[in-house]
Amino acid sequence: MEKRLFGKLADGSEIYAFTLASDSVKITILNYGGRIQSILTHGRDVVCGFDTLDDYVNDNSYQGAIIGRYANRISNACFTLNGKEYKLAANDHEVNHNHGGISGFDRKVWTPAVEEKDGMESLVLSYTSPDGEEGYPGTLDVKVTYTLVGGSLAIHYEAVSDADTYVNLTNHSYFNLKGYDKGTIEDHMMTIYADRFTAVDLLRIPLGYTIDVVGTPFDFRKPKLIGQDIDVPNEQMGNIGGYGHNYWINGKKRETLFCRDLMVHAEASCEGLTLRVSSDMPCDQFYTSNILNGPIPFKGGVKQHKRQAICIEPQYEPDSPTYERTILRRGEKYDYMTVFTFESAE
Numbered sequence: 001m002e003k004r005l006f007g008k009l010a011d012g013s014e015i016y017a018f019t020l021a022s023d024s025v026k027i028t029i030l031n032y033g034g035r036i037q038s039i040l041t042h043g044r045d046v047v048c049g050f051d052t053l054d055d056y057v058n059d060n061s062y063q064g065a066i067i068g069r070y071a072n073r074i075s076n077a078c079f080t081l082n083g084k085e086y087k088l089a090a091n092d093h094e095v096n097h098n099h100g101g102i103s104g105f106d107r108k109v110w111t112p113a114v115e116e117k118d119g120m121e122s123l124v125l126s127y128t129s130p131d132g133e134e135g136y137p138g139t140l141d142v143k144v145t146y147t148l149v150g151g152s153l154a155i156h157y158e159a160v161s162d163a164d165t166y167v168n169l170t171n172h173s174y175f176n177l178k179g180y181d182k183g184t185i186e187d188h189m190m191t192i193y194a195d196r197f198t199a200v201d202l203l204r205i206p207l208g209y210t211i212d213v214v215g216t217p218f219d220f221r222k223p224k225l226i227g228q229d230i231d232v233p234n235e236q237m238g239n240i241g242g243y244g245h246n247y248w249i250n251g252k253k254r255e256t257l258f259c260r261d262l263m264v265h266a267e268a269s270c271e272g273l274t275l276r277v278s279s280d281m282p283c284d285q286f287y288t289s290n291i292l293n294g295p296i297p298f299k300g301g302v303k304q305h306k307r308q309a310i311c312i313e314p315q316y317e318p319d320s321p322t323y324e325r326t327i328l329r330r331g332e333k334y335d336y337m338t339v340f341t342f343e344s345a346e
Contacts, residue, residue, distance in 0.1 A: 001018055001019065001020055001114055001121050001123065002018070002019040002021075003016055003017070003018050003019075004016065004017050004019075005017075006030055006032075006037075006053055007052060007053030007054070008053070009032070009053070009057070009109070013109045015030055015031060015032040015053050015109065016030070016031055016112060017029070017030055017037060018030075018031070018112065018114075018123045020121070020123060020146065020147075020148040020153075021148070022148050022149065022150050022151070023150065024041055024042070024150065024151050024342070024344070025039065025040070025041045025148060025150075025151055025153070025342055026038075026039075026040040026041070027039050027040075027146075027148055027153055029123055029125075029146055030053075030056070030064075031109060031110045031111070031112045031125055032053065032056060032057075032107075032108075032109060032110075033056070033064075033065040033066055033105065033106040033107060033108060033110070034065060034066035034105070034106075034110055034125050034144055034171075035049070035056060035063060035064040035065045035066075035106070036049070036064035036171065036173045037049040037050070037064060038299070039153075039173075039175075039342075041151070041273070041342045041344075042272075042273055042342075042344045042346070044177075044178065044179040044182075044273075045179055045180055045181075045299070046175055046176060046177050046178075046179060046180065046273070046275070046342075047064060047173050047174060047175055047176075047180060047309075048063055048064070048173075048174040048175075048176070048180045048298050048299075048304075048308065048309050049063055049064055049180070049298060049299055050063065050296065050298060050299060051299050051300070055296050058296060059294055059296050060294070061174075061292060061294055061304075062099060062106050062172040063172070063173075063174060064171070064172065064173045064174070065105070065106035065171070065172050066105045066106060066110075066125075066144055066169060066170075066171060066172075067099045067100060067104065067105060067106060067168075067169065067170050067171070067172050067313075068100050068104060068105035068129075068142065068167065068168070068169045069100050069104070069105065069129060069133075069134065069136050069140065069165070069166065069167055069168070069169075070097075070099075070100055070136075070166050070167065070168045070321065071099060071100070071168045071169060071170040071172075071285075071313065071315045071316075072098065072099065072168065072246070072285060072315060072316075072318035072319070073092060073096050073097065073098050073203075073204055073205055073318050073319055074088060074096065074097040074098075074318075074319055074321050074322065075096050075205045075206075075319050075322050076095065076096065076322075077089060077090035077091075077092075077095065077096055077097040078097075079166065079321035079322060079324075080324065081137065081164055081165070081166070081321070081324065081327065082164055084137075086135050086136065086137060087135050088101060088134060088135040088136070089101035089102045089134055089135065092203070093203055095203065096203060096205060097135075099172075100134060101134035101135065102134070103134065104134065105127065105129075105142070105169070106172070108127050108129075110125035110126060110127045110144070111125065111126045111127065112124070112125055113126070115145070120147060120149060122145050122146060122147040123145070123146045124143060124144070124145045124146075125143070125144045125145075125146075126141075126142065126143050126144075127142050128140070128141050128142070129142065131162075131163065136165055136166065137163050137164065137165050138161035138162055138163030138164065138165040138330070139161065139162045139163070140159055140160070140161045140165060140167065141159065141160050141161075142157075142158070142159045142169070143157075143158045143159070144156070144157055144158075144169070145158075147258065149258075151341050151342040151343055152257060152258075152339050152340070152341040152342075153339065153340045153341075154257065154258045154337055154338075154339045155171055155337065155338045155339075155340075156258075156336075156337045157169040157334065157335070157336050157337070157338075158333065158334060158335050159328070159333070159334035160331065160332070160333055160334070161328055161330060161331075162330060162331075163330050164327055164328070164329050164330050165327075165328050166320075166321045166326060166327060166328065167326075167328045167334050168315050168316045168320070168326065169315075169334070169336070170281075170285075170313040170314060170315040170338070171313065171338065172311060172313060173311065173340075174289060174292070174308070174309035174310070174311055175268070175275060175309055175310050175311070175312070176188075176308060176309045176310070177268060177269065177270040177271065177273045177274075177275060178270050178271050180298060180299070180302065180308070180309065181298070181299075181300065181302040183308075184227075184305075184306075184307040184308060185226055185268075185270075185288065185289075185307055185308070185309055185310050186225065186226050186227025186230065186307060187225060187226075187227060187270060188225070188226050188268050188269065188270040188310065189223045189224065189225060189226075189268065189269045189270065190220050190223065190224060190225070190226045190266070190267070190268050190310075191220055191221070191222065191223045191224075191266060191267045191268075192220035192221070192247050192265070192266045192284065192286060193221070193249055193250055193251075193252055193253050193263070193264055193265060193266065194213065194220075194221070194247035194248055194249050194250055194265075194284070195212065195213060195214075195221070195248070195250050196210040196211060196212050196213060196247075196248050197210060197211055197213060197218050197236075197245045197246060197247045197248070198210055198211075198245060198246040198247075198248070198283075198317060198318065199211050199236060200236070200239060200240070200245065200246075200318075201239065202239050204239070204240065204244060204318070205318075205319060206246070206317065206318055206319045210248060211236070216234065216236075217229030217230070217232045217234050217237055218236070218243070218245065218247075220266075223267075223269070226243070226288060226310070230242050230243065230288065230307075240290060241290040241291065242288040242290035242307065243286050243287060243288040243290075244285075244286075244287045244288065244290060245285070245286060246283050246284070246285050246317055246318050247265075247283060247284045247285075247286055248282065248283055248317075249263050249265050249279075249281075249282060249283060249284055251263045254278075255278055257278060257339045257341075258337065258339065260280060260337050261280070262278040262279055262280050262337065262339060263278065263279065263280065264276060264277070264278045265277045265278060265279055265281075265284040265312065265314055266284060266286065266312050268310060268312070272344055272345040272346055273342065273343070273344055273345075274342070274343045274344075274345070275312075275340060275341070275342055276340075276341040276343065277312045277314065277338065277339070277340055277341075278338070278339045278341070279314035279336065279337065279338040279339070280336055280337060281314035281315055281316065281336050281338065282316065282317070283314070283315055283316060283317050284312060284313060284314050284315070285311065285312075285313040285315060285318070286310070286311070286312060286313075287310065287311040287313070288307055288310055289306065289307055289308055289309045289310065289311070290306060290307065291306065292304050292305065292306055292307070292308050292309070293305060293306055314336075314338045
């Protein structure tokens with residue numbers, strides 16, 4: 001595993017880039033937000049990212065980051081737990097809470113370590129979130145482990161709290177299988193192993209019910225071009241300006257990876273390269289970067305633009321804390337894994 005200094009934050013904190021490599025994939029990860037900065041495979045870099053630390057600090061699109069404490073949105077920026085109401089940062093349209101708040105896990109300096117097991121080196125990032133950080137109860141000890149074997153990158157999320165709380169961790173990488181600098185993802189073939197998705201309002205807050213994908217633009221049970229129905233008139237599509245919805249994974253396709261039984265969530269393919277995403281999380285947020293247009297250029301000066309990439313984010317259903325679901329009880333272990341597998345037709 002290679003390690004190099006990537007930059008320093010304003011407070012002097014040193015941020016390092018760690019590179020994991022196999023015969024077919026080379027991945028660089030920062031200990032600033034646990035961000036995946038690049039994924040090189042089969043001659044192309046398939047993930048968006050920046051050349052400098054300052055660019056990551058000044059951007060607000062969560063490029064490649066660990067998202068937490070709670071990924072996605074919580075309505076009205078509050079929840080009730082054990083009869084007590086907790087106020088969170090209203091960092092989404094000044095009404096709702098999103099991706100852990102103003103300074104979520106994507107903004108934290110994680111403590112890195114290299115762990116070796118069975119001849120494999122893993123990058124382990126650790127962070128302790130204090131009680132009350134961003135409004136969440138409980139001191140939360142978090143560990144995220146990155147392991148690369150062949151074409152598969154496993155991200156193992158573990159957390160323990162000293163008080164009941166809510167936790168929902170995911171990775172927010174933006175993928176384009178042609179290369180992040182090669183146009184839109186509308187020509188990607190997409191499969192999502194889900195029969196229903198969560199209906200949302202204009203602010204992407206769940207409406208409290210799911211919709212069967214049959215007969216809708218959201219049906220990806222069989223491979224379909226992402227661009228085929230992305231502009232079809234549809235209320236849910238119009239609310240988001242494209243895909244940006246939670247899918248309930250049906251578990252009909254599974255695989256065993258890294259000694260875990262995982263559901264295949266989704267598969268995307270383009271120009272001979274396939275990305276398969278598997279996880280033991282129940283849901284997946286599928287997003288087509290509908291508003292990606294920030295002023296900061298990506299690596300090599302590449303301009304950000306709409307529908308440049310897709311995000312495939314295994315997680316809990318958005319806004320679950322509003323209904324007092326997905327509670328992590330004191331002393332219990334949060335323990336989930338997501339695997340991104342890259343395969344070439346060549």
